[in-house]
Amino acid sequence: MADPIALPALHASHAGTWLREPGAPAGGGTRALSKGEAVMAAADTPLLILNAPLVASRLGYPDLSGLDLLELFAFVHPARFCVPTPKGLADALGLDEPIGDGDVPLLLQRAAGALIQTCESGEWREREGAWSTLQSLARLRWPWAGVLAPAIRRPEQAEKWLFTRLPEWEETPERPQPGQVLIEEFEVEGRLERLTGEGAERRDGQFDYTRSAGRIFAPRAKDKRPHVLLAQAGTGIGKTLGYLAPASLWAERSGGTVWVSTYTKNLQRQLRQESTRAWPEARPDGTKPVVVRKGRENYLCLLNLEDALQGGFGGRAAILAQLVARWAAYSRDGDMIGGDLPGWLGTLFRKRGIAALTDQRGECVYAGCPHYRKCFIERAARASAQADLVIANHALVMVNAARGRDHAQRPTRIVFDEGHHVFDAADSTFAAALTGAEAIELRRWIVGPERASRGRRRGLSARLADVASYDEAGGMAIEAAVHAAQSLPSDGWLGRLAEAMPDGPIEMLLAQIRATTYARDESGGVDAGYGIETEAAQLPGELVEAAGHAEQALAAIRVPLIRLAGRLEAVMEDAPDWLDAPGRARIEGARHSLAWRIDLLAAWEALLGRMGGPADPEFVDWLAVDRGDAREFDVGLHRHWLDPMKPFARVVLEPAHGVMLTSATLTDRDDSGPDWPSAIARSGTPHLELQPQTALADSPFDYATRAEVLIITDIRKGDIPALAGAYARLIEASDGGVLGLFTAIRRMRAVVSRIADRLARAGLPLYAQHVDPIDTGTLTDIFRDDPRASLMGTDALRDGVDVPGRSLRLVVMESVPWPRPTILHRARRAAAAGQSGEEPGGAQRYDDRIIRARLAQAFGRLIRSREDAGHFVVLSPAFPTRLLSAFPPGTPVIRLTLEEALQRVQKGIGSDANIRDHDEERQES
C-alpha cells in the first residue's frame, strides 16, 4: 500500500469536522475541530479535501479551496468511474474503506499517495498526454501541479496533441432500405431462449410478451398505417430481452435499424449491457452494431474545447478545460452528460463550464470545422446510420423524426420503453416558447459576437462568408437578416425589463408580458419566490399592440432567412468549382439549421398572431415569468398542444412501420383492472384512426409477501417539525436505505436542514437534491453505493432511480402527489371533463389517473428484483382509498400511526412478527 502523502487532510460531514496533520502516527493524529477552526486552517495552507463544493457547503464557507482528490482522480484516471465519497474513492483505488468520519482524513492522505504512486509507476495506463497537460495546468496554477510535477517524468518523445491523437471517422455508404421479412413466432421464441441463456428459468409472461413484440416487425400493409403495440409488462417480466429478441432477429434478416428509445439514462445503460447478448461489440469490419445516440448538446464539441484551451476560458474554468481534454483522449464516445465523463467533474467548477464545451446552440460549422473528421457528434451520427440497434431517448427520436438531417436515417421501427413518458416528451418537444432567453439565442446565432464577448461564437456572415462573396443575392440576404435580428433582445435584457426600459419590439413585448403576469398573479408565487403565469386571454390593449409589432419584427427576420435558404439551394445545384465535398457538407449543414430557425420564427409569429383574438382550441397559450429562489431568469409566451400526441402521431407514428410503447405503468388501474381506453387515447393512435394491439404481462414478483404500503394517519399536513421528525425516525428505524420523495423543494429543504446533523451523528448519511451541490446522477450513484445512506428528492427521483438490493428498502412520500394546478393542467383537465360528456367526475378521474401513475412509478422504485423487499410509506392521513389501485394487486395496505409504522419498518419485511400481525389484521378486517 502507498504511504500517506505528507499533507494535512480535512473532512467535513453533517456530523462534524476532522483534520489530520501530515506525518501523524498511523493509529492517531486525527482531531475533531470546529467549523471556524477548519476554515482558518484551510485559509492558511492547502488542505487535502474530497469534493470541495460539498465540504464548503458543510462548513458554510463557499470560498473554500484546496487540493481536491476528485480533481486529482480525474487527472490520473480520466474516463474512469468513481463514486465521489470516501468509501467510493477507497473502492476505486483498492484501499480499505473508512469505518467512521474520523478515519477519512487518513484515507485522503493514503488516496493521494496511491494516485501519485500510480503516476510514478511504469504501468500507468493513462500516461499518454499527462506530462503536456500538467505543464498547462502548472501555468494555470492548478494546486496539484506542484505536487505532481516530481512524479510525472517528461516523455522521451513529444506527446501528440489531443486533436491529432483522436481517430477519424470513416465515410460510409448509404444503407439500402430494409428487406421485407416476416419473422415467425417460433423463431422469436428461439431467439429469446438463446438470449436468456441455457438453463434459464422459462417465464411464460416473457414469452407471451416477446411474441407480441415480434408482430410490430411485420411488413406494413398500407401507407401511413404502422403496426402499433401497447404492451404493459410488470417489473421483473424481462421486457428488455423480450423486445430485443425480435428486434435483433429482424435487424439481422432485413438489414434495417431498430431504435429503442428510453426516458432515463439508467435504462440506456442497462440496454447497452443487455444488447451484448444479442450483438457482438464490433462487426468483423470494425463497425458497431449497437450505438447509443443522444442529442448533440450531450457531446463534447472539439472546436469549443480548442477555443477554451487557447484562452477562451479563464481561471478555474481553464483548469476544467484541461481536465476535459485529458478525458476526451480516453472517452468511449465523447458523451459529457451521463457518458464516461464523471458527473461530478462539472460541479467541482461551479459555473456552466461543461455546457459551454458542448454544442448547445447549434453553432456547429460542420465541414468548415478543422475537427470535423474527428468530431464525436458526427461519429455518433454516422455510426447510428450503420447500426442494427440505436439506443436513444424519447426527445431525440421525436426530433429526429421531425427534422432529421437525413431522411434515410429517420427511425421507422421504434420501441419506446418507459412508454408512460412519451406523452410528456411529446409535450415538450412539440411546444413553442417565445421567451427572452430563446430570442437572444436566435440573435446570437444570426448576429454572432457583439461587444467584448469571449469565445468562438460566430454569426451567419462569418459562417457563410464564402457563399456571401460568391453569390450576391445570398450575401444581401445575410446582411438583411443580420440587420433585422437587431430587433431581438440583447445582453442585459432582463435588467432593462426590471427597470422598465425595454429596447426594441421584442423586449417591449416581454415587458408587457411581465407586467401583465405580475398584475394578475393570485397564486402566491410572487412571495414564495416561484415562477408565475397567467392565461393568454383578455389581454390588455398595450400587450396586443406590442405583440403585433413583435410579429412584424420576427417576419422581417424570417423573410431574408427564407431567401438565403433558397440561395444556398441554388449554389448547391449549380456548384462552383471551388465548392469541394467539405464545403458542400457545410452548406448542407447551414441549410438544415436555417430550416429549423425559419420554422421556429413561423411558430412564434403564429403564436403572436393569435394574441387578442379568439383562442385556438388545439393549443393552450399562457404568459409566464420564470423565477428560481426569487430571481427572475426568463419571461415569455408559451404554447403547448392540448394533446401533444396529435403532432406525435403525424410526425412519429405515421411514417413509421412498427412502433411499440411499453412500460410497467402504461395503463391506469382502477378497481375494475387496467384502463386500456385511456392508454390508447394517450398513445396518439386515435389521431390516425388506428386501433393498436395491446398486451399485458403481470409482474412475477410476490408483492403480497415482499412489500407493504403503510399510510401514516397521525402526521398533520403542513406540520414541518412533525414531518421532519417522521422522516428522521423512519430513516433510523430502517437504518438508512430510504428514498424520500417530496412534492415541493421548499418543504424538502426544511426537512433536510432539521434532520441531517442528527442522522449523520448516528452514522446515517443523508443526501438531497437541490441541497447538496451534486448532480442527480451522482447522488443516485452515492445512494446505491452505501446501504446506510438515504436520498431525498423530488420528481426526477420518482422515476429515475434504479437501485435494486438493500440500498433501497424504504420509500417515503411526504404526501399524495397531486398535480400542480398550472394553466396547462387546468386546460387538459377541463378537456377531459368535457370528453366524459354526461358522466360526472371526469375532471377528478383525470387527476386520479395522474396521481395513480405517480404512485405506481414511485412504488416501482422499491421492488426491482425477486429478492427485493421493503416498505412504501405515505405520510398523509387523507389518502383517498380510490388511489390504492395504483399499487400492484395483492400488496398489503395498512393505515396506522407513525409509532406502529416504525415498529413494522424496524422488524423488516418478511419477519415472522410482521407476517403474524398482517394475518391478524386481515382476519379482523
Ligand code: SF4
Ligand atoms: S464539427 Fe461542429 S460539433 Fe463537431 S467539433 Fe466541429 S464545430 Fe464542434
